[in-house]
Amino acid sequence: MVKPAIVAPGGSLEKALIALHFGADAVYVGARQFSLRKSATNLSNNELRHLCEHAHGMNKRVYLALNSFPHHNDTPAIIAFLNQIRDIPLDACICADIGMVALIQAHTPFAIHASTQASISNAYSAAYWKSIGASRIVMARELSIAEAGEIKKQVGISVEQFIHGAMCSSFSGKCTISNVTAGRDSNRGGCVQSCRHQYTLANNGEAYHIMNSKDLMGLHHIPDYFHHHIDAVKIEGRMKSALYVANACHQYRMAIDAYAQNPDAFNPTIYSDPLTQVSNRGFTSASLDSPAGADSIDTDWNGYTQSWDFMGIVTQCYGDRSVLTTKQPLSATDSLWALSPNTPAMTPITPSIESMTGDRLDHVAPNRAVWLNDAIPAFSIIIRK
C-alpha cells in the first residue's frame, strides 16, 4: 500500500527541522523573498541550503514556496534572487503564477509544483500546468478527494491535497480584499485576513462573521486519500507555532502509518483528539467529501480554542541534561509534558530547572535558554496541560 507523503510547513528553519523529525516526508518553506508568508520568519539562503542537506540526509525533501503573484516591477529582483539560489539542491519550487514558472525555468534547474494558489479545479487546468512543466499539482481546496484522484488519473500527474490547517474562505489566490482595504497585497504575502472580520448585512441589519472558515481536518478521510491514490497530503501553517507543526506531523504520521499497516483496525479518533488540543478555529472537512456548506463557516466565532500551552523547545540533549528554550513564563511547579519525535505518547517531565550558569530556578521568563535535568530528545516540544 503506497502511503501519501506528508508535506508540512516550515515557517522557519527550526520549524522545518521539527516537521521533518516529527514525521513529515517533505517540508515547504519560504525564502526571504517572494513567498506568500511575508510575516513568517522564513529562511535565509544559507538556511535553505542547510535544510536541504539535512532533509536529504534523512531521505526527505524540501520545496520552496514562490507562490506569490509578483508585479511587473518585481521581475528584476526575482531574476536576481533565482540566480542566487540556483545552486541550492531544492527538490521543487511551488508556483501559482505562470510568469513565475517561466522565470524559474529560465534561470534555475528546479522542478515545478503548481500551488493551491493557482486554484486548479479541473482536469483541463491540471493538464495546462502539466504542459508548462509542472510535475505536481496542489489541488484547489474546493475539490473533493475523489475529484483530485480522478484528475490524477485523467491527466497523469502527481497530485497533492490539503489535509489540515486554516483555510482561505475564497478560492486561494482569488481574494484581494486586503489590497483595497489595508493597502497590503494578499497575493504577495500581506493578507490581513479580512475574511475573519464581522460584516453587517444591509438586507437584515444583522452582523455575522459571514466568511470565517473553520480549520480543515482530514484525519477521518485518510482511507479516502489512500483509496484515490493521492500522492501527498499537505498541512497548512507556516505562520503557526512549533507545537502546532510538531503535533500535526506527529498525529498524521502515526495515523497514516497505522492505516497502512492495518486498515481494518484504523481508529482516527486516537489521532484527531490531540489535534483539537492546539489552537484552532473549530474543524471542518470542508470539500474533502462534498462541497463545503454552511457548517464549514463559524459565523458566531469568538476566539480560538486550545487546551495545551506551548512552553518551549528542547534544542539539544547532552547525556542526562537537555537545553530548553522557553516560549512562555514557566514555573518549576508546572505540569509539563514532552512531545518527542518517534515517541507515540507524551511523557511527563519533572521540571528541575537550572540556568546556563548552573543556578537552580523556580521561574523562567520567555525566550530564555535553561537546563532541564532530564534526558529529553532534541526537537521535543514542551507543553503544559
Next chain:
Amino acid sequence: MIITIIEHPDQLPIITRHSVRHVIIDMPGWSVRPHRLYNWTPNDLQQLFQKTDTIWVNLDGLYTPPELTLLAHNLHHYEGMDHITGFRIHDIGLATWLHHQFPNHRIHLTPETSMHHYAAIEAAFRAGIHGITLSPDISYSAIRDMCQRAPKSWSLELFVQGPILIQYAHRRFLHNLLPQSPDTIIKTSVTDAELPGRLFTCLDTPFGHMMFAHFHRCLAMHADKLQAVSHMNWLIDARGEPEPYLDTALTLYTQLDSLSVDDCIAHVNRLAAIANRPQKPGFFLSNNTDMDWRNDRIQAGEPIGHIIATEKTGYTLFELHEPLPFPCDLVCLNTDKTQKPFAPTSVWTLDDAPIESSLPVFTPLKCPSVPGIQFKGQLYRKDT
C-alpha cells in the same frame, strides 16, 4: 475600442446610441457573476449580432468537475454559438479545451486571471490566448512599460470603469445565511465592523460568492495617461447598476477626448451618485502595496546567524549559518530594528566545550551576555 457588458436586450438601444460595437454577455449556467439571470436566446443574439461587431460570452469561473460537465452540456446544446465571437475565461486551463471544441472562437482572459507582469502575459499568449484584460492591481507605469514591449499582435485591454471584484469564493456565504432556492441570486451591501462607512457589494450566485470593492474603478479623470496607452481596448463593466449608469459611463468614455474637465467631473459625479459608491482610480496611478512588499530583512542582505536566547546577566545563545573564524566582529539587527554590535570574545558549546579557532555552523553556541541583543535578532557581517 470600447467593449462593455450588457445584461439584457433592453440595454441594446444604449450601446447602439453610443456606437459601441463590442459586447460581452453573461449566460446562466455558464457565467459565474451575472447580477440578473437572463438567458440570451439565439434570436436575441441574432439581433445583437446585427448591431455589433463582436459578441463575447463570459466563462469566468474556476469550474469544478461537475460544473464543467454542466458547462460543456450547455455549450454544446446552445444553438446561437455561430453569433458568438469568443469566450472570456478566468481559468487559462480551459483554453485548450475550448480551442478544440470551438476552433473558430477566440479566447480572452478576464481581469481576475491575475496578469500582473510581462512574463505572465507572454506565457499566456504562448498558450494560445488571443487577448488579455490586465489586472486592475497594476499601475500605469507598469502598464505602459508592458505595452511598449508587447508585440502589436497582442490584444491587451484595460478595465477602465466599474465595480472591482475583490473576492471570489466557491462557498455561498449569503445563501448560508439567507436560504433561498439554489438558483436564486442574492445581492446585498455589507459593512466591515472594522471599516465602518464603507459599503461592499456582495453577490451570491449558483457558482459562489463574489465581493466587490467599496469604490468603483474610474479612470476617466486620467485621460492623459489613458491616451498614452490608447491602443489598448477599454473595458466598461456596469453590471448590477441601473441603466443610467451604463449610459453615463458610455457617454463619458466615448467622448473623453472632447469633454471639458468640468463635464468630465460632472459625469463622474453622476456615476458616483447612481452607484452610491466613490469613483476612484484604484491602483492605476500607483500601487503602494508594492512598497509593503519590500522587506527590511531583504535590504539588510543575507543574515549569517541568529540569536536563540538571551539572559541579561548570564549567556547569549546564538547559531551561525556560515563558518566564521573566531574571534569575529558581527552586527545584530534586533526585531525592533535597532542594531547592536555582537563581537563575543569567549564562546562555548552548550555543554561548555570552549571554541578557540572557528565557529561551527548550525550548532547552538553560548557567549557571555551581550547588552542590547534581543531574542530572534539576526546576525550580519559588520561590513553589510
